[in-house]
Amino acid sequence: AQSLQNRSFDWSSDIEERLFNNRVLFLKRLIIFLATNNVLFTDNDNSSELLVWPYPLASLLCHGGRLLLRLHDVQPLEFINFL
Numbered sequence: 001a002q003s004l005q006n007r008s009f010d011w012s013s014d015i016e017e018r019l020f021n022n023r024v025l026f027l028k029r030l031i032i033f034l035a036t037n038n039v040l041f042t043d044n045d046n047s048s049e050l051l052v053w054p055y056p057l058a059s060l061l062c063h064g065g066r067l068l069l070r071l072h073d074v075q076p077l078e079f080i081n082f083l
Helices: 014-036 076-082
Strands: none
């Protein structure tokens, strides 16, 4: 049996490969951003009392919830361009 590590994936087109690579890079930059900044949360609606996120970073992205990002001293467009 041939090892899967030695097999290359056959993309249906160059565009599909490029789109996949762009998605992977987007997620990598998002994860780096979340890992290097304070992730805070609140259990109360419209509360300004924020607590440090006590769970693993992956749990932010894997339960179908939403992330609300509050940027300080960063323009939203600048952040979107980074991602």
